[in-house]
Amino acid sequence: MIDVTDLVVSYGTAIAxxxxxxxxxxxxxxxxxxxxxxxxxxxxxxxxxxxxPASGTVSGTVRVEGRLALVPEGRQLFPDMSVADNLxxxxxxxxxxxxxxxxxxxPRLAELAGRRAGVLSGGEQQMVAVGRxxxxxxxxxxxxxxxxxxxxxxTADLAAHLATLNREQGLAVLLIEQxxxxxxxxxxxxxxxxxxxxxxxxxxxxxxxxxxxxSAYLGGAxx
Ligand SMILES: Nc1ncnc2c1ncn2[C@@H]1O[C@H](COP(=O)(O)OP(=O)(O)OP(=O)(O)O)[C@@H](O)[C@H]1O
Numbered sequence: 266m267i268d269v270t271d272l273v274v275s276y277g278t279a280i281a282x283x284x285x286x287x288x289x290x291x292x293x294x295x296x297x298x299x300x301x302x303x304x305x306x307x308x309x310x311x312x313x314x315x316x317x318p319a320s321g322t323v324s325g326t327v328r329v330e331g332r333l334a335l336v337p338e339g340r341q342l343f344p345d346m347s348v349a350d351n352l353x354x355x356x357x358x359x360x361x362x363x364x365x366x367x368x369x370x371x372p373r374l375a376e377l378a379g380r381r382a383g384v385l386s387g388g389e390q391q392m393v394a395v396g397r398x399x400x401x402x403x404x405x406x407x408x409x410x411x412x413x414x415x416x417x418x419x420t421a422d423l424a425a426h427l428a429t430l431n432r433e434q435g436l437a438v439l440l441i442e443q444x445x446x447x448x449x450x451x452x453x454x455x456x457x458x459x460x461x462x463x464x465x466x467x468x469x470x471x472x473x474x475x476x477x478x479x480s481a482y483l484g485g486a487x488x
Contacts, residue, residue, distance in 0.1 A: 266291055266405040266437040267312060267333070272325035274307050274316065281307040283461040284325070289405065292435040294428070296448035296469065298478075299458035305441045306338050308458070309409040312439070313337075331404030332359065338409040338441075340394040344383025348374060348393050351382050355400030367396045371426060388419035395423060399430075405437040406430075412444045420444070424451055449473050 267289040274282040281304045289295045299305050310316045311327060313335035334355070342351050352364045352374070368375035374396045377385065382393055391411065398406055408427070412420040428451055430436040442448040448455060449469040457465040457478055465478055472478045 266293075266330045267407075267439060268326070268328040268330075269308075269312075270326040272308070272311065272323070272327060274304070274311055274323050281461050282311070285458070285461070285463055287456050287463060287466070289437050289439050292431065292437055293454065294431050294438045294440060294452040296445075296452040296455035297439060297441045297458060298443070298445050298448055298455055300443070302460075303458040304461040305458060306409055307461075309335060309337070309407050309439075309441055312407055329405065332401055333405045333407060334398035334401045334403035336391075336394045336398045336406065336408040336411070338413065340390050342382040342390055342393055342397075344381065346382060347378065348380055348382055348385070349378040351393055352378075352397050352400050355397030359401040361400050361402055364396075364400065366402075367399050370399065370430065371396050387414050388416070388423070391415060391419075391423060395426065403436070405439070407439045407441065409441045410443065411440065412442060412447055420447060427451065445473075445478070 269285060269287050272282050272285040285308065297305055311323065312329065312333060316323065349364065352367060353362065356362055371392055374392060377389060382390060411423055424447060427438055431438055440448055440452055452469055454467065455469050455472050456463050465472060465475060
């Protein structure tokens, strides 16, 4: 669903992604781990076509099959708009107006529909961000830091929703996370990005035993 080959993205002279190659197959859940500044959001934004041409230069190949939707870092909701209107914006490009399928998956959103997004809790806002992405009926979802600022039980609840979508609807997911434990629970494969380079990749079960990866979880450099 996602095929990235030799991707280089730089901001002026600063290289954010340095010859990155990665893939997400049909129905796969794949994790992308890495410390702050590794280039994770740059990759997410490149995949979603959000990289402003003026801010970055790009080379390499990015191929996406089907519709890709992004749950951006920090949710990026419109705080003064209602939950229903935030969801509607997610369906704007695909012409999908009916939120019923999203309410069916995330029933709490139906209860929150009339509330202003800005007054919701962090977990509720993240649920809106996930719901908004699902409004476009994507075949592949890129989630940039699901767990950011959320309590573990809220994160686990949202993660369970993603796992259900993957299992029941074959939604492919690229889960960008700093919480490696969560990523390894959900995903079968992972990549570790550091300083813009893929420094480790493989099955989560194997990566979890790799001391270099353990060091990356703690924010240290991979040697
Ligand atoms: N618009 C921009 N202009 C200049 N430099 C940028 C821009 N966006 C990101 N960078 C730089 O590119 C590098 C990668 O940033 P990016 O946000 O992709 O990392 P990240 O892994 O998502 O980090 P975090 O986990 O902290 O969100 C960083 O050094 C960052 O300072």
